[in-house]
Amino acid sequence: MSERHHIIPVWFFVGLLLLIYGALILYSGIVEWRNPPPTILSNLHAPVWWGGIMVVLGIVYVRMFRPRRHA
Amino acid sequence: MTCALILQTPERLVHLSKIDLAIIAIYFLAVLCIGFYLKRFAQSGEDFFLAGREMTAWVAGLSFLSANLGSLELLGWAGSSYQYGILAVHWYWIGAIPAMLFLAIVMMPFYYISKTHSVPGYLQLRYGKAASGLSAVSFALMTILMSGVNMFAMAKVMQVVLGWNIHFSIWISSLTVGIYVASGGLFSAIFNEVLQFFLIWFGALLIPILGLIETGGWKGMVARIQQNFPGQDYTHAWSTLGRFSNNPMGMHWTGIVFGLAAVISMGYWTTDFLVVQRVLSAKDLRSAKLAPIIGSYFKMAVPLIVIVPGLLGLAVLHEHLVPESALQPGQHSYNEVLPLMLARYCGPGLMGLGVTALVAGFMAGMAGNVSAFATVWTYDIYRPFLRKAASDHHYVSMGRWCTIIGLFISIGTAYVVMGFASIMDYVQALFSFFIAPLFGTVLLGMLWKRATPAGGFFGLLAGTSTAVGIFLSMKLNPNLIAVFALSPLAKGLAQDMYQALWSWLVCVIVTIAVSLATAPKPASELTGLVYGLTPIPKEEGVPLFHRPIFWAAVAFALFLILQIVFR
Numbered sequence: 001m002s003e004r005h006h007i008i009p010v011w012f013f014v015g016l017l018l019l020i021y022g023a024l025i026l027y028s029g030i031v032e033w034r035n036p037p038p039t040i041l042s043n044l045h046a047p048v049w050w051g052g053i054m055v056v057l058g059i060v061y062v063r064m065f066r067p068r069r070h071a
Numbered sequence: 072m073t074c075a076l077i078l079q080t081p082e083r084l085v086h087l088s089k090i091d092l093a094i095i096a097i098y099f100l101a102v103l104c105i106g107f108y109l110k111r112f113a114q115s116g117e118d119f120f121l122a123g124r125e126m127t128a129w130v131a132g133l134s135f136l137s138a139n140l141g142s143l144e145l146l147g148w149a150g151s152s153y154q155y156g157i158l159a160v161h162w163y164w165i166g167a168i169p170a171m172l173f174l175a176i177v178m179m180p181f182y183y184i185s186k187t188h189s190v191p192g193y194l195q196l197r198y199g200k201a202a203s204g205l206s207a208v209s210f211a212l213m214t215i216l217m218s219g220v221n222m223f224a225m226a227k228v229m230q231v232v233l234g235w236n237i238h239f240s241i242w243i244s245s246l247t248v249g250i251y252v253a254s255g256g257l258f259s260a261i262f263n264e265v266l267q268f269f270l271i272w273f274g275a276l277l278i279p280i281l282g283l284i285e286t287g288g289w290k291g292m293v294a295r296i297q298q299n300f301p302g303q304d305y306t307h308a309w310s311t312l313g314r315f316s317n318n319p320m321g322m323h324w325t326g327i328v329f330g331l332a333a334v335i336s337m338g339y340w341t342t343d344f345l346v347v348q349r350v351l352s353a354k355d356l357r358s359a360k361l362a363p364i365i366g367s368y369f370k371m372a373v374p375l376i377v378i379v380p381g382l383l384g385l386a387v388l389h390e391h392l393v394p395e396s397a398l399q400p401g402q403h404s405y406n407e408v409l410p411l412m413l414a415r416y417c418g419p420g421l422m423g424l425g426v427t428a429l430v431a432g433f434m435a436g437m438a439g440n441v442s443a444f445a446t447v448w449t450y451d452i453y454r455p456f457l458r459k460a461a462s463d464h465h466y467v468s469m470g471r472w473c474t475i476i477g478l479f480i481s482i483g484t485a486y487v488v489m490g491f492a493s494i495m496d497y498v499q500a501l502f503s504f505f506i507a508p509l510f511g512t513v514l515l516g517m518l519w520k521r522a523t524p525a526g527g528f529f530g531l532l533a534g535t536s537t538a539v540g541i542f543l544s545m546k547l548n549p550n551l552i553a554v555f556a557l558s559p560l561a562k563g564l565a566q567d568m569y570q571a572l573w574s575w576l577v578c579v580i581v582t583i584a585v586s587l588a589t590a591p592k593p594a595s596e597l598t599g600l601v602y603g604l605t606p607i608p609k610e611e612g613v614p615l616f617h618r619p620i621f622w623a624a625v626a627f628a629l630f631l632i633l634q635i636v637f638r
Contacts, residue, residue, distance in 0.1 A: 007109070007112055007258070008108075010130055010261070010262045010265045010266070013101070013105060013262065013266060014265060014266060014269050016101075017097075017098075017101060017266060017269070017270075018269065018273070020097060021094060021097070021273075021424055021427075024090055024093065024094060024420060024423075025420035025421060025424060027090075027420075028088075028090050028418075028419050028420035029420065032418065032419070036418065037418030037419060039414075039415065039416055039417060039418045040281070040285060040387075040415050040416055041281050041284060041285060041416060042418060044281070044284070046277055046281060046416070046417075046421060047418065047419075047420050047421055050273075050277060050421065051420065054273060
């Protein structure tokens with residue numbers, strides 16, 4: 001993104017945030033698995049698969065855009 | 072728990088758990104850390120005000136879109152889709168896509184090749200100081216007032232939805248935005264907008280997914296709406312626009328096509344510096360042209376997280392929501408449909424993500440306003456009129472101070488609005504009216520070399536005065552609505568469309584008339600600014616899939632298909 005300044009790409013920060021948020025949401029989904037909150041369609045366990053998707057995407061972004069040493 | 076008790080009062084739409092509060096706190100921490108990290112890169116004027124002009128097409132494109140995807144926008148249009156049905160989608164499709172593509176293909180070469188730092192900056196090169204000064208002053212004033220209005224609206228939403236103290240919301244969000252924008256300038260604003268883009272999609276996309284599962288898909292949703300609201304058509308975008316009386320918006324198709332698509336959206340997407348500044352940060356002309364095109368694809372998808380939740384509200388909510396003005400205790404307003412749907416489907420964790428998306432949207436909106444204000448004040452008012460020859464370092468310092476001062480003015484505006492809520496409607500309405508005549512001035516400047524400095528100035532002045540005059544006339548004498556908006560049935564949004572159309576026409580006619588009566592600028596002074604006198608780089612030899620025009624054509628075809636499918 002920034003040849004002149006060598007700034008860490010914004011995509012790395014996006015990945016980091018998705019990873020952290022995904023992990024927290026996945027964790028809350030697992031904790032409430034047996035006793036889901038009184039929301040509509042809670043039987044679908046959205047926090048588990050949505051959090052999982054965020055974790056996977058976060059890992060991909062963090063790995064692809066992690067800061068590297070410049071020559 | 073203690074923290075939750077401090078922040079919240081018993082009356083609130085949604086309840087936050089510890090994990091939700093942690094998600095919100097992480098967001099604040101993240102943007103502050105990113106702001107401090109970016110400070111070292113924002114040292115020169117071009118870095119601070121234009122993010123070094125080194126953003127890729129994707130970053131500039133997402134930032135361009137996100138600058139318009141604030142939380143007021145999300146909450147307001149979700150509410151509008153509950154109120155008016157799928158008619159609200161016109162503000163995302165015909166009211167955006169053609170204008171974004173027009174900016175990319177027709178106007179961006181002139182903005183980019185002229186190396187201007189802002190839209191008033193382009194006017195200065197093209198028409199001189201008078202038109203530029205008028206545009207810069209009106210933009211700076213309205214931007215900072217809008218920032219305050221948004222700040223108050225955010226605090227109000229946080230109070231209603233989360234039960235947060237209104238002063239807490241205003242000060243915490245402003246200080247955070249002030250610190251990170253003053254640190255990293257447009258770098259910070261753009262980084263935050265890209266983060267916000269992802270947060271909004273991940274925070275809101277579950278609502279249509281789970282909502283459509285609950286209703287049994289689109290057809291099931293339509294059937295439920297018809298059952299809940301018999302005899303009313305909420306799910307056709309064009310078929311009810313033949314008469315003002317056929318739809319709840321009091322709208323006619325001419326207002327949508329000529330007012331919204333041809334003037335308001337063209338004006339907003341091509342001359343509102345808040346969004347154009349993002350594209351000017353692109354690293355080269357091809358990226359600058361691609362950025363709005365990339366944005367257009369996502370813009371076409373935004374109704375999924377804004378309009379569909381409103382429609383789902385019509386289908387699944389047992390209570391009928393009411394206008395803000397008719398709100399009684401225990402009832403909810405149209406604007407609360409998105410938080411209501413969020414609370415319907417999202418438990419702990421997901422709720423925190425949804426709320427963080429709203430907070431991020433508000434803060435990114437504020438950051439966008441103050442960064443655009445700092446640029447226009449420093450480059451288009453302070454430098455040409457107050458201090459012409461200072462060092463680059465001096466202007467960067469001015470930009471940083473402007474950011475902080477602009478935020479304090481915004482906070483002041485927020486408190487004024489708190490005392491006189493009706494001001495909010497006026498400020499929001501007036502802001503949009505400055506845009507329509509500005510589009511006329513910029514368009515003629517780019518496409519007609521005969522347009523003169525006097526023509527540009529007097530056209531812009533006449534157009535802006537017309538917009539304000541029509542607005543005030545209709546407010547003071549409702550009988551004039553039938554004159555200006557062509558029907559006494561025309562409601563607020565329909566009135567806006569015709570006001571914009573008339574003010575644009577006046578601007579164009581006055582600009583042409585005055586230009587023909589005054590001496591034109593020599594052609595040598597217009598090189599790089601006007602069609603026919605600007606060498607535009609050719610794309611011969613570039614593969615078809617790499618050409619902006621190809622992706623613009625695909626986007627336009629998709630846009631047409633959507634019109635036919637949802638007609």
